[in-house]
Amino acid sequence: MKAELIPVGTEILLGNIVDTNSSFLANQLPLLGIDLYFISTAGDNQRRLVDTLNRAWNRADLIITTGGLGPTQDDITREAIGELVNEDLKVDEKLWQELQELLRRYLGEVPHSNIRQATTIPSAQVMPNRMGTAPGWWVEKDDHIVIALPGPSDEMKMMWQESVVPKLEGKATKGIILSRVVKTFRLAEAKVDEMVSPISKLSNPTLATYINPDGVYLRITAKGNEKTEAQRLIAQSEQQIRDILAAYVWGVDDDTPGSVVGQLLGGKSWSLATMESCTEGLLCSTIAGGRESCVYFKGGLLASCDEAKIACGVDAAIIDGYGKESIQVARAMADTARRNLKTNVGLGVGGNIDSETNSGEAFIGLSSDEFETTFTHKLRGNRSRMKQRAVHAALFDLRKILLEEVQCI
């Protein structure tokens, strides 16, 4: 089955929002054995949207729109789908009653324009929206399926999981596609590509490399008649990659630099606290945002200025003696975090980030009863990339130390 995604909204074409829905759906489709060849974004213009829908109809079996299901005049996805399948829209009275109850409960009133969200066409099965007011549509006609999902991404995801996946699972016909991502760090893309070239020419599984903020990723994609066949092909390929790239591999799939550090800390029943300056809270929110992080991550301190560092307990003499951003201060920050939050390990991250020259450096301090060490890293890129790199560098340094410690035991 071939699919085409059609994100709808002038707000996307004007760059007012970033379309993250397509990335979510693109991830989901292969798991159902569905190929995605095109994503075609259109604005809130009915003629151009109908053109886009027609082209998709000619080259895909499954069309999924996101957005344009709101209550306002510029929400035209319902009308465009009606035009595509040549059916008229009518208010579904039962749906309108339910919608009015919902609006009364949450808003205390019923804006009349919401009636547009209760219109439907004969071929459409309505999919409920537990989180918002826009119901979705499942339209099946002439060997095609057209699915209309709401734009807000948590509503879209919920409707996808609860209503769309169960219906689509029955339709998937032949073979499934699985993919797995192997994540490396501190290697250039062309270098990774050269190293894996002996195994990268196969047509099943295929191998592709691409750059991410936390390193170069390799994506293995396998097709199989059965899930187990695809899994076997992927496992084989992953082992070959691990043999070639060895210590440069730090994770797979949903692993993040934070989660791999968390697993290592968890394995030793150790707790972590952080203190940061130039990374502006990105270090603690990156670590704490991970699943189960509260088991090993007790908390973090962000000190935006020297006074705040000193107020938290960093010795003013170290700041005066070595400069406010220095490896010595990073080490003192690691100690301060560990002491204040009573943890086994402290991680301190400071540095200089210069947005004028797009360059900087990060100072990483690590402290525990077993080890005390510091690292320095050069940074390049814009402000947000440098912050991100400093956070990743700190987590990879911590990972390195934890792996060495584990091996010592």
Added chain:
Amino acid sequence: MKAELIPVGTEILLGNIVDTNSSFLANQLPLLGIDLYFISTAGDNQRRLVDTLNRAWNRADLIITTGGLGPTQDDITREAIGELVNEDLKVDEKLWQELQELLRRYLGEVPHSNIRQATTIPSAQVMPNRMGTAPGWWVEKDDHIVIALPGPSDEMKMMWQESVVPKLEGKATKGIILSRVVKTFRLAEAKVDEMVSPISKLSNPTLATYINPDGVYLRITAKGNEKTEAQRLIAQSEQQIRDILAAYVWGVDDDTPGSVVGQLLGGKSWSLATMESCTEGLLCSTIAGGRESCVYFKGGLLASCDEAKIACGVDAAIIDGYGKESIQVARAMADTARRNLKTNVGLGVGGNIDSETNSGEAFIGLSSDEFETTFTHKLRGNRSRMKQRAVHAALFDLRKILLEEVQCI
């Protein structure tokens, strides 16, 4: 001039990365008087990419591709553009020399596959890439312009600003389009739409509403022969919106909940510190990530568990007496932040976030010599939306108190 964006990469079609480049470029084009009607994403398949390029050629004057300029076999944008304009690729020896020097400097070696990045066609002018190894292309032929930009977004943005904008400015012909976004909060989209309906039917400027995590936005878009004409139309429309929506408007354009709070604090020369639990560092990274934030934001504490709250100085008796997440604890966290970091204002954010039921509540505590108050908010949505809502609720509560204080003086 009409443009079409073509993001290239199977990693987008498999959902391995989110395409943020399109949103950046979509934002930039109107400033040059260029209309964008379609974004057409294609994978690393030369035939399908050439099809997509051909369609864009027929409906647009300007085609911008992003991605597919890497050194590997699956980077096929150069070949596809060659096929589109019917020209052969050749290695540009001078470019290859420069690239080899760059690679030697940064990697200490020259992977031979990088030679693909030194290939070009006769119609292409090469655009340098200061941040990476992929040069861009500017191709002008038969009244069309085709621009190939690298995929990594900071390389793409730099090349856009330094090489593309100066060239495009000379090409922009008639009229420019400006837009302005007015941001509201605590109103439903349909309600905003009803309230502004008296002014939303105009064709210039146009008005559109859409939902964002921090409220409902209204986008005013005006066309004018001169910049001043478009500016005048927008100013008029903005005033009408402000008259209608009054206190529900909290900002415009690049304003964020953090930046508006920062302006109010700055105006009073007050400093802020935060302490948070369930928002997992998102509160401090949201505030600290803003421009100039270090002037008013001294720092933040993240306590993932009770021990960490107590270690930072929250009275254990309050946690025992009122429950670990409660308005009393939020108020104590505000006090603790203010005391530890020696600031005028303390903001404490706690709460319960239940990913099973997709519901929760946030407790906000505010503390200063002048005021001490708490707020409670119901939360709905998935985990990350609830965290984000708690952070926005806290910042809007702080804004409210600061505005009231300002009016008292």
